[in-house]
Amino acid sequence: MQSIDFNLFKFNLFDVLDVLLVALLIYQLYNLIRGTIAANIFIGLAMVCLLYFVVRALNMRLLTGILGNFMNVGIIAVIVVFQQEIRRFLLLVGRNASLQRNRAWWRYFLGKTDVEKDNYKRIKPIIDACKSMKQTHTGALIVFVKDYDEQIYQNSCEVMEAKISKRLIESIFQKNGPLHDGAVIISGNKIKSASCILPLTDNTDLPPQFGLRHRAGIGVTEANDATAIIVSEETGEISYAKQGRVKMNISFAELEKLLNKDY
């Protein structure tokens, strides 16, 4: 009888750490692609891998050869197909490293409540503008970016560099105003630009009532470290997009919480 190799079951602290880190990585990747079109592509790729191992085990040489060639270029295919998700993942890692440090410092110097109070001052005019646009059914798309990349937004936007105020946001989105089409980009304490044309999401699982405004709001958060508020012209409903996913018909209390966390 064959003996069992008990060396297999020996593991040290670093093995445990290794497994935990891989689990964390997989969880983060899952969070990034959950509910997006990338999740379906991921399942497709996993099925092809599984099929490859099955046909190889069954010694089906022709299929093994074909799928084997596919597997050889697999890593390049994965990078090409998931370039947006990889970009978002790296942004997330980078942002968390710097943001956590910043928050910790600010809390240390100012105290938690002061930081939150200060943030509320920035958020209030935006929430007030949304309340008023909801009532009047004024369509709006407000995007928040952590790092404003001029090159991305310069070509398709009107540069503003203006102080955030309720009346300014409302007047930008006034239906007859020259800047009402497109999105407003906010970064830091400034309205950086208005009338921006953004990339549309190609997610096919969105509600049918979502038109171009919603698709642009979701699209910009797929490829960038950005979040977006969408006010529907048709219904007045407020939606909030982050990482390619959208929360529909949120309340103002919820909006305040989300902005406090993300902006």
Ligand SMILES: Nc1ncnc2c1ncn2[C@@H]1O[C@H](COP(=O)(O)OP(=O)(O)OP(=O)(O)O)[C@@H](O)[C@H]1O
């Ligand atoms: N690529 C884009 N980037 C930014 N804004 C866009 C883009 N495409 C369309 N928009 C904005 O969306 C408006 C059209 O919205 P549409 O009615 O298609 O959207 P919707 O998602 O159905 O929203 P609503 O509920 O407000 O009607 C345009 O007037 C323009 O302001």
